Amino acid sequence: QVQLVQSGNEVKKPGASVKVSCKTSGYTFTYYDINWVRQAPGQGLEWMGWMNPNTGNTGCAQKFQQGRLIMTRDTSINTAYMELSSLRSEDTAVYYCVRGRDYYNGMDVWGQGTTVTV
């Protein structure tokens, strides 16, 4: 079955960077986008960005367009990565990788979540 398994929880100091991995299985990695969504404590879901694992092309929400968010992949091991730099307390959240389909079918399969505490 389709699975997205994320790396473990992280504790970081303000100003540091964090890199979360998302290992996929059960489908062809390059056929579907990988999105990153986060949820801060007591808040709702916030979409951060997407990556096309085939081309490496990415797009992100306006608040991350200053270059703080970097999404990459390693197609040899079917794994996507999300790196967030210049961390601040407001970045404390659960981060999810999510398989994306299209504008009609949405994001369908979610990773288990990685808690990042700043």
Add this chain to the structure above:
Amino acid sequence: QSVLTQPPSVSGAPRQRVTISCSGSSSNIGNNAAIWYQHLPGEPPKLLIHYDELRPSGVSDRFSGSKSGTSASLAISGLQSEDEADYYCAAWDDSLNGWVFGGGTKLTVL
């Protein structure tokens, strides 16, 4: 302030029917599909409805989605205690070039 607007909370008694609304604009729900997620505490969100009204395999037919213009709704019939969760609507936004979510609606089963 979320791009999509949902009520913060709804409630209903067991076996009753509740609806959750999601209001957007022509750049998101008005031009793209409404998607709904169920988020139980301690779990990742689960896709409940896609393409406005379609249920993925395995989702109970007690959940139904609809859309009219720039608004969408999720209906849950035959409420059960296990339905207590946060529910989020989402859609692709053509102007923002990204996915947008509603603020979430907490469902309480009385």
